[in-house]
Amino acid sequence: MRAVKFVAVIFLLSSIQAVADESASPPGKSEGQAVPSASAGQGTTPPFDLADTARIEAGKGRFGANCAAYCHGFEGSGGKTPAFRGRTDLKPEEVFKVITEGRRGADVMPAWGNGFSAEKRWELVAYIMYLSRQPPKP
Amino acid sequence: MSRGRGNKSSRNFAACMAAAAVLAGVASLAAAGSGPGYDDPNNWPQYHRSYNAWRFSPLTQINKSNVGKLKVAWIHQPGNITHGLQATPIVIDGVMYTISADNNVWAIDAATGKTIWHYAAKLDPVVREVFYQAASRGVTVGRGKVFVGTLDGRFIALDQKTGKEVWATQLTNSKTEYGALFSAPPQLAGNVLFGGTTGGDQPIVGKIFAVNADTGERTWTFEIPKNDPKSWPGDSRKQAGGSAWMPGTYDPTTDTIYIGTSNAAPDYYGDERKGDNLYTSTLLALDPKTGKIKWHRQEIPHDTWDFDAAYEALLIPHEGKQVLVHLNKSGFVFVMDKDNGKLENVWQYAENMNWTKGIDPKTGAISEMNRPEVGKQKLFCPNLLGARSWNHGAYNPQTKLWYSSGMEVCNTVTGAKQEEVASINGLSLGLSEITLVNPPGKKADGYLAAFDPYSGKVKWKKRFDLPPLSSVLTTAGGLVFYGDMRGNLYAFDADDGKELWKFVAGSGARGGPVSYAVNGKQYIVIPTGLGSHAPGFLAGAFPEIKDLPGGAALIAFTLE
Numbered sequence: 001m002r003a004v005k006f007v008a009v010i011f012l013l014s015s016i017q018a019v020a021d022e023s024a025s026p027p028g029k030s031e032g033q034a035v036p037s038a039s040a041g042q043g044t045t046p047p048f049d050l051a052d053t054a055r056i057e058a059g060k061g062r063f064g065a066n067c068a069a070y071c072h073g074f075e076g077s078g079g080k081t082p083a084f085r086g087r088t089d090l091k092p093e094e095v096f097k098v099i100t101e102g103r104r105g106a107d108v109m110p111a112w113g114n115g116f117s118a119e120k121r122w123e124l125v126a127y128i129m130y131l132s133r134q135p136p137k138p
Numbered sequence: 139m140s141r142g143r144g145n146k147s148s149r150n151f152a153a154c155m156a157a158a159a160v161l162a163g164v165a166s167l168a169a170a171g172s173g174p175g176y177d178d179p180n181n182w183p184q185y186h187r188s189y190n191a192w193r194f195s196p197l198t199q200i201n202k203s204n205v206g207k208l209k210v211a212w213i214h215q216p217g218n219i220t221h222g223l224q225a226t227p228i229v230i231d232g233v234m235y236t237i238s239a240d241n242n243v244w245a246i247d248a249a250t251g252k253t254i255w256h257y258a259a260k261l262d263p264v265v266r267e268v269f270y271q272a273a274s275r276g277v278t279v280g281r282g283k284v285f286v287g288t289l290d291g292r293f294i295a296l297d298q299k300t301g302k303e304v305w306a307t308q309l310t311n312s313k314t315e316y317g318a319l320f321s322a323p324p325q326l327a328g329n330v331l332f333g334g335t336t337g338g339d340q341p342i343v344g345k346i347f348a349v350n351a352d353t354g355e356r357t358w359t360f361e362i363p364k365n366d367p368k369s370w371p372g373d374s375r376k377q378a379g380g381s382a383w384m385p386g387t388y389d390p391t392t393d394t395i396y397i398g399t400s401n402a403a404p405d406y407y408g409d410e411r412k413g414d415n416l417y418t419s420t421l422l423a424l425d426p427k428t429g430k431i432k433w434h435r436q437e438i439p440h441d442t443w444d445f446d447a448a449y450e451a452l453l454i455p456h457e458g459k460q461v462l463v464h465l466n467k468s469g470f471v472f473v474m475d476k477d478n479g480k481l482e483n484v485w486q487y488a489e490n491m492n493w494t495k496g497i498d499p500k501t502g503a504i505s506e507m508n509r510p511e512v513g514k515q516k517l518f519c520p521n522l523l524g525a526r527s528w529n530h531g532a533y534n535p536q537t538k539l540w541y542s543s544g545m546e547v548c549n550t551v552t553g554a555k556q557e558e559v560a561s562i563n564g565l566s567l568g569l570s571e572i573t574l575v576n577p578p579g580k581k582a583d584g585y586l587a588a589f590d591p592y593s594g595k596v597k598w599k600k601r602f603d604l605p606p607l608s609s610v611l612t613t614a615g616g617l618v619f620y621g622d623m624r625g626n627l628y629a630f631d632a633d634d635g636k637e638l639w640k641f642v643a644g645s646g647a648r649g650g651p652v653s654y655a656v657n658g659k660q661y662i663v664i665p666t667g668l669g670s671h672a673p674g675f676l677a678g679a680f681p682e683i684k685d686l687p688g689g690a691a692l693i694a695f696t697l698e
Binding site for chain 2: 036064065066068069070071073074078079080081082102104105106107108110111112114115116120
């Protein structure tokens with residue numbers, strides 16, 4: 001019985017430690033929020049003209065640094081994902097939703113809704129829509 | 139002994155012969171041999187079966203003469219195919235312990251495939267945002283418990299019999315550490331449970347954590363980037379990467395942990411971290427009680443090519459002693475004394491390699507390096523995934539050969555100053571462009587090779603049009619078991635590579651084949667179901683990968 005009590009105390013101390021660790025962690029951007037949602041207070045209409053070349057350039061840089069290397073490939077032409085060039089079916093609000101919420105199937109696209117502001121995500125949309133207007137790679 | 143007449147004596151004779159036959163049957167199940175590679179032949183009690191990382195089964199019931207007759211005994215499907223099955227199952231006394239997508243842990247009857255218990259980890263929602271989603275390479279079993287490293291940065295212990303949670307300890311803060319998580323099972327060193335996280339390509343300080351295996355209480359934490367401005371000038375240490383993301387091994391004869399570390403970050407941009415960048419791209423030998431370094435060998439000082447040293451530490455006999463054979467992503471194998479790291483040999487594993495003119499086999503000195511440059515597109519072989527991915531090789535003490543995979547793919551890289559990584563799922567690659575390309579003059583492909591592990595001499599090599607990502611199993615039945623990216627499963631003759639058996643599983647192999655016996659019957663179990671980041675990355679060089687299906691099916695094969 002003493003051994004049981006001792007073990008119980010250890011369990012209690014461990015669980016207190018675990019809770020303390022969590023409450024001591026600095027608040028993150030996603031505190032209190034589960035998987036980011038595209039419609040949560042941000043709307044699904046772009047806050048600027050998606051054809052604006054400065055916005056497309058900003059999206060291009062962000063895409064190259066975050067999306068291309070392991071997953072979408074240079075100019076979105078690699079990876080297990082469908083290529084972006086020559087796509088007539090892409091709708092900006094749907095692209096925004098996928099970037100925000102991620103995607104799951106056999107493979108995974110992480111959710112970027114908490115990592116990038118809505119404005120930054122729309123710049124990625126601007127670049128992807130720009131790519132979709134380019135001829136497919138030969 | 140009289141014959142014919144005398145029923146009692148003839149019954150005794152028959153009984154003796156029957157007993158002898160039974161004993162012969164049991165004895166013939168496993169090859170004779172001594173040492174850790176032969177111990178506990180009916181089980182697969184740890185990640186590589188034995189601490190020398192051989193992935194060798196001493197069982198002989200399935201062998202060259204009958205492997206062509208292998209048939210499916212059972213299939214276990216976890217129901218979630220995200221990132222396939224990447225685990226190496228553990229099998230102890232007829233129970234298989236494994237893990238599938240989203241940290242679902244299974245205890246399975248290893249003879250029938252029926253689920254005994256199932257534990258579904260309750261994960262923090264942040265796991266939907268991190269880069270390394272869904273997958274784990276296995277669980278560890280010991281001390282009456284099943285140990286898990288989770289996607290939200292915890293070690294968890296489950297009761298081995300019931301699957302109920304015994305303790306859980308939070309080790310990382312996903313939100314402040316770029317989602318640093320456990321993608322591989324923590325390992326046991328006595329009563330110490332230890333393991334490292336993901337994040338070698340992220341701006342973090344990579345760590346190896348240790349807890350008391352019975353209580354979950356934290357004991358020591360080893361920070362991999364050395365606290366020395368000569369190793370890490372300025373603020374570079376805080377973004378060093380330097381994780382230990384693969385399982386280490388524990389040598390109980392010397393009470394030593396072997397664990398390898400990742401590349402340095404930003405991967406291809408080293409201008410702001412000029413120094414040796416210890417202890418990245420290093421094989422560490424640690425004291426399990428304190429986490430202190432016994433010895434270390436940094437294979438690639440100031441790495442700027444994403445050349446991890448995280449793969450398995452293979453221990454093999456050589457001329458009366460034990461040496462440690464260690465493949466580095468750079469395409470070189472470092473052979474060293476297992477007790478002090480003294481270099482015995484270095485041999486080139488990769489066929490296509492252009493980042494150095496060579497490594498001195500006696501000193502490890504790296505000659506004339508070809509480094510990435512900011513704003514300039516340059517060709518590097520091997521590519522970012524390395525001369526081989528993390529899928530493990532296997533050593534057969536009867537053939538004395540090491541069976542290990544390779545990929546011959548290069549990439550162009552244009553280096554770039556690494557800006558602040560804005561999101562927890564972002565990487566610190568230090569480039570503005572990376573494109574997979576063929577090696578000069580050849581078509582990119584992959585292979586399974588049989589090497590002399592000490593000298594690197596190739597005995598046989600089988601080429602594959604898509605680089606296979608399965609770990610290797612070898613057995614005393616003279617066999618090598620393997621799987622390719624399309625889900626073709628194979629048994630090869632360990633001596634000459636001849637294909638002796640093939641099975642079409644339908645989705646690629648990314649986990650660890652194992653073998654074990656239950657009630658005198660040998661099983662081969664191969665996880666199938668393609669996953670991990672490698673296929674997506676390789677699709678740049680192999681567009682047909684786009685059409686490969688996912689899956690998750692643990693398939694058991696047996697004779698009769």
